[in-house]
Amino acid sequence: xxxxxxxxxxxxxxxxxxxxxxxxxxxxxxxxxxxxxxxxxxxxxxxxxxxxxxxxxxxxxxxxxxxxxxxxxxxxxxxxxxxxxxxxxxxxxxxxxxxxxxxxxxxxxxxxxxxxxxxxxxxxxxxxxxxxxxxxxxxxxxxxxxxxxxxxxxxxxxxxxxxxxxxxxxxxxxxxxxxxxxxxxxxxxxxxxxxxxxxxxxxxxxxxxxxxxxxxxxxxxxxxxxxxxxxxxxxxxxxxxxxxxxxxxxxxxxxxxxxxxxxxxxxxxxxxxxxxxxxxxxxxxxxxxxxxxxxxxxxxxxxxxxxxxxxxxxxxxxxxxxxxxxxxxxxxxxxxxxxxxxxxxxxxxxxxxxxxxxxxxxxxxxxxxxxxxxxxxxxxxxxxxxxxxxxxxxxxxxxxxxxxxxxxxxxxxxxxxxxxxxxxxxxxxxxxxxxxxxxxxxxxxxxxxxxxxxxxxxxxxxxxxxxxxxxxxxxxxxxxxxxxxxxxxxxxxxxxxxxxxxxxxxxxxxxxxxxxxxxxxxxxxxxxxxxxxxxxxxxxxxxxxxxxxxxxxxxxxxxxxxxxxxxxxxxxxxxxxxxxxxxxxxxxxxxxxxxxxxxxxxxxxxxxxxxxxx
Ligand SMILES: [Zn+2]
Numbered sequence: 001x002x003x004x005x006x007x008x009x010x011x012x013x014x015x016x017x018x019x020x021x022x023x024x025x026x027x028x029x030x031x032x033x034x035x036x037x038x039x040x041x042x043x044x045x046x047x048x049x050x051x052x053x054x055x056x057x058x059x060x061x062x063x064x065x066x067x068x069x070x071x072x073x074x075x076x077x078x079x080x081x082x083x084x085x086x087x088x089x090x091x092x093x094x095x096x097x098x099x100x101x102x103x104x105x106x107x108x109x110x111x112x113x114x115x116x117x118x119x120x121x122x123x124x125x126x127x128x129x130x131x132x133x134x135x136x137x138x139x140x141x142x143x144x145x146x147x148x149x150x151x152x153x154x155x156x157x158x159x160x161x162x163x164x165x166x167x168x169x170x171x172x173x174x175x176x177x178x179x180x181x182x183x184x185x186x187x188x189x190x191x192x193x194x195x196x197x198x199x200x201x202x203x204x205x206x207x208x209x210x211x212x213x214x215x216x217x218x219x220x221x222x223x224x225x226x227x228x229x230x231x232x233x234x235x236x237x238x239x240x241x242x243x244x245x246x247x248x249x250x251x252x253x254x255x256x257x258x259x260x261x262x263x264x265x266x267x268x269x270x271x272x273x274x275x276x277x278x279x280x281x282x283x284x285x286x287x288x289x290x291x292x293x294x295x296x297x298x299x300x301x302x303x304x305x306x307x308x309x310x311x312x313x314x315x316x317x318x319x320x321x322x323x324x325x326x327x328x329x330x331x332x333x334x335x336x337x338x339x340x341x342x343x344x345x346x347x348x349x350x351x352x353x354x355x356x357x358x359x360x361x362x363x364x365x366x367x368x369x370x371x372x373x374x375x376x377x378x379x380x381x382x383x384x385x386x387x388x389x390x391x392x393x394x395x396x397x398x399x400x401x402x403x404x405x406x407x408x409x410x411x412x413x414x415x416x417x418x419x420x421x422x423x424x425x426x427x428x429x430x431x432x433x434x435x436x437x438x439x440x441x442x443x444x445x446x447x448x449x450x451x452x453x454x455x456x457x458x459x460x461x462x463x464x465x466x467x468x469x470x471x472x473x474x475x476x477x478x479x480x481x482x483x484x485x486x487x488x489x490x491x492x493x494x495x496x497x498x499x500x501x502x503x504x505x506x507x508x509x510x511x512x513x514x515x516x517x518x519x520x521x522x523x524x525x526x527x528x529x530x531x532x533x534x535x536x537x538x539x540x541x542x543x544x545x546x547x548x549x550x551x552x553x554x555x556x557x558x559x560x561x562x563x564x565x566x567x568x569x570x571x572x573x574x575x576x577x578x579x580x581x582x583x584x585x586x587x588x589x590x591x592x593x594x595x596x597x598x599x600x601x602x603x604x605x606x607x608x609x610x611x612x613x614x
Contacts, residue, residue: 108139109147110210111195115171119490120504121288121483122511124217125225126186129178129502133483133490134213135171136163136195139204144172150197153180154189160197168381169487177492178500186221190214227594231503238263240270241281244494246503251285251304253596258285258304258314265318272319272347274405275326283318284494286506289477291486292385292470293317296324301494301506306577306591306598309519310473311526312352319348330412336423337380338373338392339412345393346400351386352466353530361394362453363460369467373443374424381487385474386467398446403435410434461534469522469529469537472544476518479548481510511575514552517566518544520579521559561586564610565603574601585613 111134118124119131138147150160158180165173174193195211205211234252236243238259245251251258262283270276282299293310294302300321304314323344327335345351364370369387373395376388400408411434418426428439435442477485497505509515521544528537543559554563565588566576574590577598584605589598602613 107205107207107210108137109142109195109201109205110137110207111135111193111213112137112210113213116193116213116215117483117488117490118217119483119492120508121481122508123220123227124182125220125227126182126184126222127225128182128219128504129500130180130182130217131178131490131492131505132174132176132180132191132193134174134193135167135169135488136174138163138172138195139201141204142201147172147196147201148198149174150194151176151179152192152194155192167488167490170382171488175490177496178502182219186219189217189219191217227504227508231507233498233503240266240277241283244282244284244498245304246287246507248594248596249285249287249304249507250306250596251287254304261315262318265315266322268315269319269322269326269347273323273326273330273343274409275329277326278329281322281325282495283321284506286494288507288509289481289484290489290491291484294321295491296321297491297493298325299494300325301491306589306596307516307519307523309476309522309526311469311523311530316348316350316353320344320351323347327412330409331415332413334416335412336377336415336417336427338377338388338423338427339396339415341380341389342392342396343412345389346396351389351393356459357390357394357397358450358453359456359459360390360463362450363455363463364390365447365450366455367460367464369463370447373439377424377427378422384467384471385486386463386470390463394450395443395446398449399435399442402445407434458532462529462532465529465534465537465541468541469526472541472548473522473526475548476522476544480512480515480518484509513566513570516570516576517554517559517563518547518552520566520576521562523578524581561610568603568610568612569601574599586610 115135117133119133120128124130132151134149136147136149138144144163144166147163148160149163151158159176161174161176163172163174165175167173191214193213193215196205199205199208231247231249234245234247234255236245236255236259241262243255243259243262245255245258266277266281284299284301285304286301287303287305289303289305289308289310290301291310293308293312294300294317300318302314302317302321303310321344324340327340327343331340346357349355350357361370364387371383371387371391373391376383376391380388380392396408399411411430414434415430416426417423424439431437431439431442437445474485478488483489492505494506497503521540525537525540525544528534528540540558543554543556543562546556547554547559554560561581562579565579565586569576569588569590574588574592575594576588576590578589580587580589586603588601588603590601591598603610604613
């Protein structure tokens with residue numbers, strides 16, 4: 001079906017082009033775990049091995065990224081959002097006794113600008129069912145479930161509800177899925193959020209003015225909506241799983257190949273854990289990036305698009321997310337993020353690609369980037385992502401290699417999470433009971449072992465490059481694709497959306513030209529990195545950072561080149577997915593009108609400008 005292939009070899013400059021259409025290998029990324037109460041995302045990797053079936057020689061090099069572990073979706077319809085039950089404290093008690101001078105009170109209940117995200121992401125069109133996702137700061141003395149938020153639209157009350165979720169950044173949130181029907185509502189509206197509207201909370205809420213947020217919401221006419229709307233879900237059954245894709249997306253285009261990769265990846269996870277699934281898994285391939293490329297709760301949600309700027313291989317991502325589902329059988333649903341992510345990275349054999357976890361962890365220690373385990377265990381997602389996942393995975397590998405898989409499985413099953421969500425002490429107790437050693441002793445033994453590994457310069461370059469890349473990628477998300485930024489993202493349960501017939505939440509995303517340019521640059525940087533071209537990757541990463549540092553102006557020649565080609569193609573109505581740059585020429589891979597067919601166009605530098613090659 002695709003006549004042409006190109007291949008990106010380790011040498012980035014080598015490419016083949018066979019015809020006008022290209023099969024693009026896709027990329028998936030990292031995973032996060034959503035848990036029932038306090039969602040903690042976990043990255044996973046996937047390596048896409050989806051190979052074009054057409055030309056035997058063409059090898060697709062998919063780029064995948066790590067994924068997050070979303071809330072555990074159970075079989076039955078479930079409450080929409082993870083409800084944090086962990087750290088909630090009791091309601092405010094009596095005021096301080098008169099004899100003790102009251103401590104100066106700090107106003108802790110407020111809503112900040114920028115704490116609101118809307119879905120579908122990118123742009124709201126008439127006919128959309130809008131989801132509001134608002135983070136609210138609350139005093140330590142108040143239970144989140146006692147903090148109500150009232151929502152008004154144009155002065156008319158829409159709803160009033162208590163906070164009902166918690167994001168991976170540990171902020172309390174109000175999530176109102178698909179709550180406002182915009183049919184017939186094109187135009188500009190004022191949405192007002194008021195925390196504690198009846199002023200029930202006094203202590204810790206001294207300033208009432210910052211309890212309110214007014215947001216101007218523009219609903220564009222349906223006629224302007226060229227994004228995919230009113231699509232349907234397409235389902236394909238394979239052993240152990242049902243694959244769900246949205247019609248008209250890259251995932252539907254590549255569904256047959258995805259089915260093969262998914263089946264093989266699920267089998268790999270089964271083999272790694274020695275566990276057979278006790279139910280059929282739902283696997284959703286979505287066309288927007290969330291977090292590092294995926295998450296898993298009761299089902300798996302994995303990014304599959306043609307411009308997957310999070311990188312990562314799709315097969316690795318699927319293995320990782322499958323482990324997040326399978327391990328619930330071992331842990332009896334009582335796992336903690338550190339161990340769950342560690343097990344997923346260990347069982348996948350790496351986070352974003354096949355990795356030697358021992359050598360990589362040794363490189364981490366040798367470069368001074370190691371973070372003590374207690375810090376990671378108690379604060380997994382906020383810790384630097386790549387470091388947290390690597391240490392967790394390498395630590396699990398150490399336990400398995402040293403004391404055996406059966407012992408580890410027993411330990412994993414024995415672990416009972418602490419009720420306050422801080423598990424370092426609990427981990428210490430469980431290690432002592434099962435292995436006869438404290439966390440400190442085992443960590444020390446492990447570090448000694450890592451210290452004996454000869455430092456590999458390639459490994460160091462790869463590790464440092466990965467950490468830098470993902471830090472830049474997340475910085476891009478926080479600024480330009482905020483609903484994808486893992487600490488603040490809403491990780492929707494796809495069955496809720498499917499039941500409501502909604503798909504835009506899983507396909508739409510910001511598509512300004514700045515998004516296209518930076519996403520293309522990120523995509524190419526990750527491919528360079530993964531293929532071992534560290535120096536070229538560093539140059540490209542530097543260019544991306546420079547644009548972010550300079551109000552999105554591309555001031556160096558490399559960034560200017562990507563920008564120029566994207567804009568030239570945009571003027572033709574083309575959406576660039578990839579740019580394969582080779583000196584004074586470039587091959588641009590693009591789509592038209594949000595359709596998943598890929599085309600290519602050759603550019604060359606002509607004088608001072610880039611133009612379509614004659
Ligand atoms: Zn994960």
